Amino acid sequence: MTALTKIYTRKTEKELNYARTRDVLEELRVLEKQKGWAIFEALKVLKKGKADSFSFTKDTPYQYFYGRINEEVVILKLKTREGETEFRLPLEQLV
Numbered sequence: 001m002t003a004l005t006k007i008y009t010r011k012t013e014k015e016l017n018y019a020r021t022r023d024v025l026e027e028l029r030v031l032e033k034q035k036g037w038a039i040f041e042a043l044k045v046l047k048k049g050k051a052d053s054f055s056f057t058k059d060t061p062y063q064y065f066y067g068r069i070n071e072e073v074v075i076l077k078l079k080t081r082e083g084e085t086e087f088r089l090p091l092e093q094l095v
Contacts, residue, residue, distance in 0.1 A: 012083065022092045028087075031078070035063070042067060043094050046074060 027075045032039040035058065038041060040054040042054040053068035064079040 021089060024089060026092075028076075031065075035065075037065060039065070039067075040069050043074065047091060047094055 016020070029041050031037070035056070037056040039056075042051075042056075044049050046054065046067060046076055049069075053066065055064065055066045057064050062079075062081050065077070066079075067074060067076045069075075072091045074089045076089070078085045
């Protein structure tokens with residue numbers, strides 16, 4: 001008897017949009033309150049150079065929030081079952 005395993009393939013389409021930095025920061029404040037994640041505390045740690053990255057995870061429903069610093073930009077990613085959203089914010093515009 002041959003053993004079988006499931007294989008999941010996800011195909012994604014990239015879509016590029018633009019937003020004002022203040023609008024992205026407001027969305028992050030809303031997300032922080034909704035999920036109870038200390039997003040802005042983590043951003044302060046990145047800005048001070050005390051860490052290179054951070055992440056928050058929630059299993060049900062699946063959500064993964066990741067941030068890292070890259071030169072003068074902070075890259076933030078929010079992954080859910082529905083897809084992935086990435087924000088890039090200039091370091092000097094963070095709180």
